[in-house]
Amino acid sequence: MTAIDVRQLTKEYGGSRVLDGLTFSLAPGQVTGFLGPNGSGKSTTLRLLLGLARPTSGTALVAGRPYAALTAPLRRVGALLDADAAHPRRSARDHLRVLAASNDIPAARVEEVLDRVGLTDVAGRRTGTYSLGMRQRLGIAAALLGDPDVLVLDEPANGLDPEGMLWLRGLLRDHAAAGGTALVSSHLMHETARYADRLLVIGGGLLLADQPLDAFLADRTARVVRFRSTDGERLAEALRARGHRAVPGEEGAWSVPGARPEEVGAIAAAEGLGVLELRAEEAGLEDAYLALAEGTGAHRGRQGPPAEG
Numbered sequence: 001m002t003a004i005d006v007r008q009l010t011k012e013y014g015g016s017r018v019l020d021g022l023t024f025s026l027a028p029g030q031v032t033g034f035l036g037p038n039g040s041g042k043s044t045t046l047r048l049l050l051g052l053a054r055p056t057s058g059t060a061l062v063a064g065r066p067y068a069a070l071t072a073p074l075r076r077v078g079a080l081l082d083a084d085a086a087h088p089r090r091s092a093r094d095h096l097r098v099l100a101a102s103n104d105i106p107a108a109r110v111e112e113v114l115d116r117v118g119l120t121d122v123a124g125r126r127t128g129t130y131s132l133g134m135r136q137r138l139g140i141a142a143a144l145l146g147d148p149d150v151l152v153l154d155e156p157a158n159g160l161d162p163e164g165m166l167w168l169r170g171l172l173r174d175h176a177a178a179g180g181t182a183l184v185s186s187h188l189m190h191e192t193a194r195y196a197d198r199l200l201v202i203g204g205g206l207l208l209a210d211q212p213l214d215a216f217l218a219d220r221t222a223r224v225v226r227f228r229s230t231d232g233e234r235l236a237e238a239l240r241a242r243g244h245r246a247v248p249g250e251e252g253a254w255s256v257p258g259a260r261p262e263e264v265g266a267i268a269a270a271e272g273l274g275v276l277e278l279r280a281e282e283a284g285l286e287d288a289y290l291a292l293a294e295g296t297g298a299h300r301g302r303q304g305p306p307a308e309g
C-alpha cells in the first residue's frame with residue numbers, strides 16, 4: 001500500500017496558484033526528501049496532506065485516507081509542522097501527556113519519546129524557556145508519540161546543532177529501516193542528501209524531480225569525465241563512434257561532457273587502450289539543484305543562496 005498518495009493537488013491563495021497539479025506517491029520503507037526554494041509550496045503541500053488546509057482541487061491521502069478521516073491519527077501519522085506548537089507555559093512532559101491522552105496513547109510512552117529525543121533532563125521545564133533546537137526535538141517527540149508508520153516533518157533540522165543533525169539522520173534512517181515512511185521537507189540539498197532515499201523537488205508549483213537520490217545524483221552531477229590514455233586520439237574516436245563528444249585539452253587530457261567514467265572506462269577496455277587517468281568532474285550538488293529550480297523560474301523571490309554548513 002502507498003503510505004502517501006497525492007493526486008493532481010492544486011492550491012490557490014487569492015487567485016495565485018501555489019501548487020499546480022502535484023502528483024506523487026510514497027511507498028513504505030523510505031525517507032523522501034522534499035526540496036524546493038523558499039515559498040515553493042512545501043509547507044502548503046504538507047498542510048494539505050495533514051488536513052490543515054483544503055485543496056482547491058485534487059486529493060492528498062495518508063495511509064489510504066484523507067487525514068481528517070483517520071481515527072487516532074497520531075498512531076498513523078506523526079507530524080512536525082511548527083516548532084512552537086507547545087504552549088510556552090506548559091512543560092514538555094505535560095504537553096506530550098495531553099497529546100497522548102487525546103489519542104489513547106499510554107502515558108509511559110511519553111517518557112520513551114522524551115528519552116528518544118534527548119529531552120528527559122529538561123522535560124519538567126516550561127517550553128517557553130527552550131531553545132529552537134530543543135523545541136524542534138519536542139516537536140519530533142510529539143510526532144513519534146503514537147509510534148506511527150508515517151512521519152511528515154517540515155524542516156526538522158531547523159535550529160539543530162551538528163550533533164542534533166546527526167541524531168536526526170539516524171532517527172530517519174531507523175524509521176525507514178523498520179518499514180516506516182518519512183516525508184521530510186528542507187531547502188538544503190546537502191543535508192537532505194545525507195538521509196534521503198528519494199527526492200521530490202518542487203518549484204513554481206510543479207514537481208521538478210521525483211527520483212531515487214542515486215539517480216538524481218547520477219543525472220545531475222559528474223557532468224564531465226576527464227581522461228588521459230596511451231592513445232587519446234583513438235579513444236576519442238571510439239567515444240565519438242558511440243555518440244559521445246570528446247574534446248581535447250592540455251597535456252594529452254580529454255574531456256567527455258555528459259559521460260560517466262564507467263562508460264569511458266568500458267570503451268577504453270573494449271578498444272584495448274590503456275587508461276592513464278580517468279575522473280568525473282563533479283558539478284556541485286547544490287548547483288545542480290539550484291539550476292533545476294532556476295530553469296523553471298522557481299527561484300522568484302529567493303534571496304541569495306541558502307546558507308549551509
Ligand SMILES: Nc1ncnc2c1ncn2[C@@H]1O[C@H](COP(=O)(O)OP(=O)(O)OP(=O)(O)O)[C@@H](O)[C@H]1O
Binds near residue numbers: 044045
Ligand atoms: N495561508 C496563506 N495565505 C496566502 N498565501 C499563502 C498562505 N500559505 C502560504 N501562502 C503562499 O504560498 C506560497 C508557498 O508557501 P509555503 O510556505 O508552502 O512555501 P515553502 O516551500 O514551505 O517555503 P519555505 O521554504 O520558505 O518554508 C508562498 O508564496 C506563500 O506566501
